[in-house]
Amino acid sequence: MMSRTEEDFELELRSLAGVLNVGMTHLDNGDIDVVTLVVNTKDPSATQSVASQIASLYYPEAKVVVDGTSHLLSLQRQGPTRVAFVRADYDSKDGTCEVQLTIAGRVGIGRAGSGPLIGGAEATLSALRDLGYDIPFSLLTVTNVTNGRDWPVVVTLRSNSNSGDRFGIAKADDDMVSAAKATLDSLNRFLANGEGR
Incomplete structure (x- = not known):
């Protein structure tokens, strides 16, 4: 079950421009280990920078990973015709x-x-x-x-x-x-x- 702090943390991350989804993995003690953001922005590194700042306030040891979707769009365009x-x-x-x-x-x-x-x-x-x-x-x-x-x-x-x-x-x-x-x-x-x- 998510703690109130974790819920607030996820809400802040989801409110960032271009964030489509937020995923978290936990350590054995329950702390967040890795936060993965799926984003659709032109500059995923800017989103990662802001997300890292937010993470440092809630879970300073958590690693922030940003996965942009622009490569998925190019794969989709190359994919099978419909x-x-x-x-x-x-x-x-x-x-x-x-x-x-x-x-x-x-x-x-x-x-x-x-x-x-x-x-x-x-x-x-x-x-x-x-x-x-x-x-x-x-x-x-x-x-x-x-x-x-x-x-x-x-x-x-x-x-x-x-x-x-x-x-x-x-x-x-x-x-x-x-x-x-x-x-x-x-x-x-x-x-x-x-x-x-």
């Missing part, structure tokens, strides 16, 4: 939706004939399969948050292997685009981790 929504069209004559997605210059097109709401989600899953993804989920529900227009759509995907449902929510100009984007939202982590490829 599946992007391109467009969605609904043909009211035959009730079919067509969704187009892209990743790394490749285009996937999916079609479904279930109307604009369910069809938008089904066509998105079909477009992902067209891109070569093996999607181990089936469409469970596609619902509007309310019965009015201009409200988000929620998509629920059921795992085929009982590993948990996926939920996505999105709001766009119409229900079909909202359903397509909510389907992508529900699969963000799955697709970003390269699963299903």
Whole structure:
């Protein structure tokens, strides 16, 4: 359990500009050994200097380590590309939706004939399969948050292997685009981790 002094110390560190997270390791006697700050600033050394001054008031023996996130952003930019929504069209004559997605210059097109709401989600899953993804989920529900227009759509995907449902929510100009984007939202982590490829 944290002492009041430790709580105050952490609060002061968290209030520094650019501090995203604070971690502490303790010695056997309960004193703080190392304080690690995760920061998003242009000058992490300035944050370390101020944090060291604060630490000297509370725990003079504690070592302050600052981990900047700028290197993570560069890694993220170099990381895998993401599946992007391109467009969605609904043909009211035959009730079919067509969704187009892209990743790394490749285009996937999916079609479904279930109307604009369910069809938008089904066509998105079909477009992902067209891109070569093996999607181990089936469409469970596609619902509007309310019965009015201009409200988000929620998509629920059921795992085929009982590993948990996926939920996505999105709001766009119409229900079909909202359903397509909510389907992508529900699969963000799955697709970003390269699963299903």
